[in-house]
Amino acid sequence: MKVLGMISGTSHDGIDVAVVDFELVGSTLEGRVGHTASTPYPDALRSRLIAALPPAPTTLAEVCELDTLIGQTFAEAAAAAITAGGPVDLVVSHGQTVYHWVEGAHALGTLQIGQPAWIAERTGTPVLSDVRIRDITAGGHGAPLVSVLDGLLLGGREGGAGALNLGGISNMTVVRDGELYAYDLGPANALIDAVVTSRGLHPRGFDEDGKIAASGRVDARLLEVLLEEPYYRLAPPKSTGKELFHLAYVEQALATAGVRPSDADLVATLTELTVRTVGDGVRAAGVAALVVSGGGCRNPVIMDGLRGALPGVEVGPSDDLGAPADDKEAIAFALIGWLSAHGLPGTAPGGTGARGPRILGTLTPGSGPLALPAPVAEPPRSLVLSR
Incomplete structure (x- = not known):
């Protein structure tokens, strides 16, 4: 069929x-x-x-x-x-x-x-x-x-595996010892895209190849405020979307933090937010491999950040399983x-x-x-x- x-x-x-x-x-x-x-x-x-x-x-x-x-x-x-x-x-x-x-x-x-x-x-x-x-x-x-799909593709992997999708929202499926659970982790590209679009930083509305993030520095105070989001502490299963993570959310976080980073520093900080929240979720799952798909897997700043945050975890694209990441x-x-x-x-x-x-x-x-x-x-x- x-x-x-x-x-x-x-x-x-x-x-x-x-x-x-x-x-x-x-x-x-x-x-x-x-x-x-x-x-x-x-x-x-x-x-x-x-x-x-x-x-x-x-x-x-x-x-x-x-x-x-x-x-x-x-x-x-x-x-x-x-x-x-x-x-x-x-x-x-x-x-x-x-x-x-x-x-x-x-x-x-x-x-x-x-x-x-x-x-x-x-x-x-x-x-x-x-x-x-x-x-x-x-x-x-x-x-x-x-x-x-993840359950059928990954069910036989030893040590368990996580299937991570980095779209506007990041979500992960964990398959281990015959058990499966999945949930939305938080924003992947949603906040980055909102800032890039609103500030006219790229004609296509996203940080192509992570170039903007790579040119900036993480604002520690802003990242601290962003990580206080209650959603991250909810137990799975859970789901979220742009109803929560949108441009006004970023503007409120800036006001709470009392900082005014440059455009590049803001994009770098939002990119690090994705790395932190995903890294926390993968470590909590305790999997040996992470198979990544979605537009975010083409962002080297995110991928390098995940590899750095997850030593001992095999991180690679879903292409290796016959499912092209895009x-x-x-x-x-x-x-x-x-x-x-x-x-x-x-x-x-x-x-x-x-x-x-x-x-x-x-x-x-x-x-x-x-x-x-x-x-x-x-x-x-x-x-x-x-x-």
Whole structure:
């Protein structure tokens, strides 16, 4: 079964796609990764999206328009992927998260926009969407959903392993001795990107190759204030997002610290915040290896900082496991699509905190009758990816 996975993450910079051809061989699911790509949002659309995100006020009219415009952009990205990689049996669209409602350390709701009907209409292919909410209804956080992929990829590693994703928010899956748990650690690129964008430090809105951070020095007082954030001391499972970690959060921390660092020093300090919070989480997990994916793994300041903070831990990209670091989340959503289509849960309760595993998503039919493959009685025990 060939599945197209699509996601725009918390960095909201564009759409990542991955076509994966899955085949179940005994208890092992084999996935051949075909076409992958990343399509940036048009500048005007990205600006409107950023302007509508919390804590900014917005209107239902703007949400409706963004839902349509993002859905159309996803539809064009899906059509391009199908043209390049051939027909697919199912499209899985995560859409764009615009709000993740958490109170008292519990997720109560989540909203992803990007109307899937535009994808179904443009491609004629059924679309699985709205994949997080079912886990939340079962008491979970709806995140990190990539943990189901991590569990299948890393389950056999001796000494335990952590799978770290460095997107807007950092999240980690820990697999050790047959047990799995996962949670959001804190901001990875969210605060860095917010500062870079607001101060016009890079035309693409992020610290490319960590050059800005490398040119600055960490402000010890500001870092001390940032590390006082109560979220870091909550026990997993837990989830967070840009509802907490945004530009106004940085401005409040600056006011509390009573400092005015240079732009480079501010970016260096926020980068060190990512290194510290991730390092603390990995040390607490006690794993022997850390497999890293997401845009942050291309930032040498973060990666060098993690290697320095984690002596004795093997730190490397997820590419080594057949999941290219830039495409891993899109591959994960393709996997969720395969699981849902075969009547299998797409969650790992230890990863999200749900009462039990759940089959995920809402299906939008394509141009013909909706036909699903025969159900599979037992979920796969491992996943092998190849190109």
